Amino acid sequence: MGVKAWLSKPLAAYMHKKNQRWIESPVEAQEAIFKSLIEKAQQTSFGRDHSFSKIKTHADFVDAVPVRDYEGLKDYFNRVKEGDRDVLWPGKPLYLAKTSGTTSGTKYIPITQDSISNHINSARDALLTYIYETGKSQFLDGKLIFLSGSPVLEDFNGIKTGRLSGISNHHVPAYLRTNQLPSYETNCIEDWETKLDQIIEETIDQDMTLISGIPPWVQMYFDKLMQQTGKQIKDVFPNFSLFVYGGVNFEPYRPKLFESIGQEVDSIETFPASEGFFAYQNRQNDKSLLLLLNSGIFFEFIPAEEYFNDNPTRLTIAQVEPNVNYALVVSSNAGLWSYSIGDTVKFTSVNPYKVVVSGRIKHFISAFGEHVIGEEVEKAMQRTINKFPAVELVEFTVAPFVSKDKGKSYHEWLVEFSNPPGNLEIFEEELNAQLQKLNSYYNDLITGNILSKLKIRPLPLGSFRSYMKSQGKLGGQNKVPRLSNDRNLADGLLSVKTS
CATH class of the missing domain: 3.30.300 (GMP Synthetase; Chain A, domain 3)
Structure with a gap:
């Protein structure tokens, strides 16, 4: 066992113990985040416009702040993009995550100094949780690939702007950079087919142990590898043992993906978005995802059948029930306020709070x-x-x-x-x-x-x-x-x- 694999185990145990505190007191964790968000944003444009100084309870918040999607907050987002300060959150964001919307065209979601840790630490904790549960850490000694967007960032009025996966690429911990593939130069290639050919050239003879990406694009990577080598993935990468994915339901892709691999490998499902990293799978024998209730995000839940009502019910974590379809609404230290992300979730457990992503509210x-x-x-x-x-x-x-x-x-x-x-x-x-x-x-x-x-x-x-x-x-x-x-x-x- 290499140094990285060996050192990860005590770190995994430490993070497990630390996370258990909020897992065992979820309602209190959410209440603390709610109060912190309201207090810190009182003097922002949004906070003044919505009388944050008078908000003491969730009921006050519901009265003051309506549920909105990107279009509903677009005037504020545009001011952020133009370089204005103290609009949705104190100061200016570190980044704007550029993402395609189905109704709003291109969206620019702020990522602040306070919110970047949600994206980076949650991804880290997903791996550490897996190590703590299974005792398996050898994958850290091999090569790791994250099929992602380009890390090349534009500049909009002093704010670095690009795809979330490209932004995250700049925050890969230093101890993993020596393991990370593809190279920075290859990751910068914009054309996917050209990029994929170069990724294969760089990885085909490497000891790949962890592969991460959205399943259909990983499948395309596997298809090209098998076409080029005439081998299943387990024979191309004998030590490949962990697949990390998110963004879509894995089940429709599972049979073909594992047939391509030639054997079952462990997998971790994650629930990341430009608006935040919301949940990850914390048990190999349970496909539902642990909702991250202590990571700078305050969650609200609207029963899906009420979503298009004028005044839908807005529930806190303390009020949700299992097996009900809820539209997910978030407020966060990125400066999102009662923001409908468009996804629906169902709780499979309320002790701890675990969800499955059930679909899109508009799909x-x-x-x-x-x-x-x-x-x-x-x-x-x-x-x-x-x-x-x-x-x-x-x-x-x-x-x-x-x-x-x-x-x-x-x-x-x-x-x-x-x-x-x-x-x-x-x-x-x-x-x-x-x-x-x-x-x-x-x-x-x-x-x-x-x-x-x-x-x-x-x-x-x-x-x-x-x-x-x-x-x-x-x-x-x-x-x-x-x-x-x-x-x-x-x-x-x-x-x-x-x-």
Whole structure:
């Protein structure tokens, strides 16, 4: 065992003991953060505009600060971007994290001196928690790869600006930099396909032990490695033992990814976003994620069915219940205030507080009143594939197909298979039955003969890749929406030519 692996164990034990304090007193931890945030931001423009000096309780906060998304706070964000001080948080932010929004175009999320530790320390703690639980630390002695965006940062009025993953790249601890791949020069390549070729050249003969990234882009990395070597990943990287991922539900990608590897390896799911690092998996036998309640973020939860109400219920951590779909709302030391990040979560446990990410609040299909969400289509697909183990999936998305003729409307599933079903009709029947079990409204529309059963549109290999490339969203932290309430994504996929 090398020095890094050996030293990590006492550090992991120390961090575990330190984190147990807030894990065992979660409500108190959140109350302390709430008070600290309000006090520190009183003299900011936002604090004065919303009478922070009068806020004493969460009820006061609800009365003073409405829930808003990026568009709702855009005037404040624009002032920050223009270089104004003391707008949302004291001073100026260290960085602006540049991210693509589905409705707001490009978004610029502030990261402050106070909030940067949330992103960096949470990622560190996810690994240390794994080491403490499993006793496995040898991966720290090998090479580590983080498939990420470019670390090249622009300057907007004295604020460094770039993708979150590129910003985070500047904060990799010094003791890991000697292990980190790819090289800085390769990470700076903007074109994903060119960058991927260079990553393979730099890693193919290295002792890779940890690989991290969004699953579809990691799969593309594996595909190219196998094509070049004719070997499974376990034979290319015999000591590869830990996969760290986030950003999308892993389950649809799991079978193909592990088949590419050639064996099961340990994995850690994380829940990072430009707005904050919210949770990570802290037990190998439990897929739910520990919500980080002592990391500069105050959480609120809106029952998903109330989200679009004029005055939705806003709950604190002390008020949530298991197995309820909540829209996640955050206030933080980055200067976000009752900010709706767009994700929905469900609590699997309230002792400790653990969640699964259930979908996007704006990613649903309700063209016919069914309100099908991402969690449901992903579960339906996964349960179906479990019954057809030979089927391998690359990617899929779902859109409504509104019939203009005599036939009934239906849900169209645009699916890219690497190994398609032998009988697509039987696969469709099972998929439809699984979705009926998961969503009672959809079931009513099918049994009531209002909707036709779903239809799968198989797409040629490379369709999603070609589409993402055509949108300038190939690689990095970009994700394909799992479902839409319109045809924009579906029609874009059908019109693009594969390469």
